[in-house]
Amino acid sequence: MENSTNSENMKAEYKKYFGDPAIKIGRTTVGIAFCLAFLPPVVLAVVFKVIPTFSEIISIFTLVASAGFAWWIVEPISYFPVLGAAGSYMAFLSGNISNMRLPCAVAAQEAADAVPGTEKGELMATLGIAGSMITNLVFLTLGVLGGTILLNNLPKRVIDSFNYVLPAIVGSILMTYAVKRPVLAVIGIVSTIFLVKIGVLFIPSPLIMPVNVILILALAIYKYRKNKKEQ
């Protein structure tokens, strides 16, 4: 009994000091950032007097939106259960979610011995993403200042190898989770192969990942219920 009041207390504290402020910070920064993203085209129009015609802007928007629209809807939903509210605001504002934010969140949780999905898990993921945002900014800024010189002096083989960063990063994160749930991991790989080879014939490509996520989630819940009944 005492234990459960303790954990109730902890949840209330967590909501007060992190849950609620996290949403306020997220909405404010994302809202401001949305407006500021249009500063470069506005400056081009006002200072340099160059602006596409209205119909050109519409056709640019149509091209951009037709490639991006499905992702704009599907990604926030797919990543939310993993990132939580604070993590979503950070990851979507700073981008590079699957190759940087998500892996850094998981690595931070592992290093701090936090279980994903718990309060501690969410805090550690937030800190891991914040750390990754700083690294990204530092590297890009150094890159802008001296990147061309550095790039000309690196062996081509090294530069080319960075084309393979994505599978190396996601592979490592997959393994940290596969250790926890090996059966689900194997099923996920098999179902991905089926979805990519056969499913793609009748499932639109932005929906392939969500289908895989729903499949694994359904299996996990089914197993959880079955185990509970047996107890």
Next chain:
Amino acid sequence: MNNYLDVANSPVMWLASVPIVIVVLIQAILYTKKAFLAASKIGIPKSDCIKAFRTGMISAIGPAVSIFIVMIGLMAAVGSPVAWMRLSIMGSAAAEMLNAGFGAQALGITMGTAEYDLRAYTASVWGMSLFTFGLLPIFFFTHRMEKVKNKITNNNSDILILISTACMLGIMTYMTASNAMKNTGMFAAALGSVIATYILILLSKKYKWINEYQLGIAMIVGLICASIFSGVTL
């Protein structure tokens, strides 16, 4: 012919690009402060917080280098300020390239050709800026999803852990397998990194410090495997 780069690299364009990056920085600082405060309130040691932040910084080095390599390409096309700004926010390097291309394409001009002038550059900037509409679902729905989550799980920790683990497995099996299927280099990178991670997990039971470098080391092993096997065709 190339004078659009004078505009693209002008101090005014830097001024237009800096504010949003400052917002990103401020957001990271605010969340870090809140997380430290909340952790102390619910009894999580400060050392864990520092470890998490440091691990995030270290683990991001690999991906940051690969983003930086793409940025050099984007810089040549749309100038330094906008390339730097776009890669500090939203989307991915590949998405930004695509959107910049869409802008020019709407004017019937291809990026990287002689016809790519100030008008085409402006259209590219519009393309990348319009992509920011993708932030609106985050702005309008994230706080509602938080409420839905609390309702569905009723703060049941078991269910929350189960859902986030299963979703992560769904995402990562898809990302790994679909990329590994592309070519031998990609396959070697994924496999090398998977095996390295497994060994590191075993080692980290004895040597705790490995945890912080796990992702970085696994990535390097993956890249080495990729560069050895990328030329091999089966």
